[in-house]
Amino acid sequence: MKTNVIGVATTKFGELWDVSPRTLAKEAVALALIDSDIEMKHIQAVFVGNMLSGMLGGQEHLGAFFADEFGLSVPALKIEGACASGGLAMHTGVLAIESEQYDTVLVLGVEKMTDHSPEDVARALMGAGSEEERFSGATFPGLYAILAQAHSEKYGTTEEQMAMVAVKNHYHASLNPNAQFRSLLKLEQVMKSSKIADPLKLLDCSPITDGASAVILTTEVKSQMSKVKSIEVFASAVATDSLGLSKRKSLTELAATIEAGNSAYRKAGVGPKDIGVCEVHDCFTIAEILAMEDLGFYEKGQAAGAVVRGETTLGSQKKVVINPSGGLKGCGHPVGATGVKQIVEIVEQLRGTAGKRQVVDAKIGLAHNVGGSGATAVVHILGR
């Protein structure tokens, strides 16, 4: 049974002081329903991707919470996998359709982060790491900085090359009306921004963000009956690795990304060369470089140079455009919503409705969502 996406929507991402998580989710879902041309009563199950509602907001039981909010009494559950919660919720939605349990399901990603102090958010995010890492005083920027240092040492990747990822993603975000940052960034600004965890600086890091995204999935038969042009899910793959960095075989790659990528390529019957548009998990600039290599777009050590040459920037005729939404860096990173937002972006790109940030003639797209410092990786391949 093939899975089709018939409706997508995302709210504005940013510091949304006047909006509650409830309102954010309602807005994303209402817009996705309008987009899909179906009604709420057709939703047979709800999968909510979220990481921090319990630790920060004191609210768990999100399945029932949102089902109630939408006036539904269908099966509903929260899926948690740190920053890969959204991708995992999408994976669960695909399984629900493929298993023929349900005909039409709703996948919602939602996170409200700015209601809380940065220290509390940093501590809550470290819930995604290992206890050993928490006792060392490491932070998530710190863990990715350790990966960045190792990558620099092995391949000569420079701080300027990493900074160019942020410059590119801000350019893409400037074309995205829902992005948190609509302003262009200069290389010097990134280089001069304050150090967070050497070699990573403030503008190498994705921000703290509020936002929600929703996707409606259905069977092939139902999608043919719909007036909406649907996009097919070719593959949905997940892989895991050690929770902490100390048990990793290599610090210059994320093995979970490689495994989930290979599994998705195999299921979809395509390779990296066939991908025209891609959303990767750039929680830090080094993470986009790692993803470009681990997903097979570039050889190890070659991705950073390609970013500087603009090969992955909108308008490039080379290889693949990466993070046209602005990525986590430019569009923002409401952790549980990110994985769903990536699917929304890929679907809009494949439909040809991405406006100013449209990748010309994109036929096959890939979304890559990571949890923790690489302990979970989710890869989706979609096509028309």
Add this chain to the structure above:
Amino acid sequence: MISPVKIWRNQKKISSLRGSEGVIVSWTMIRVPPSGFSSQAPYPVALVQLQKSRIVCQLVDWDTKDLHSGQKVTLVIRRVIESPDDGVIPYGVKAKPV
């Protein structure tokens, strides 16, 4: 996050690591710490290769010249995080350059 029972359980592991020798594989300097660590910042955190395993831990008694891969270290016992309200002092291992 920290409870007396958890600290008590960790004692065995900590004492087994004391005195272990290793080398720095990769490192970073934490300048924006999580809550409970602000009195120590900025501080380096390293991934250290021990004889049979690896560990992520903070460096202690370090000098700028020690911050590079290949630097030899030995694990020592130190207070790791500000004490929680119940007053138990959380000890753990840190890596001291040698």
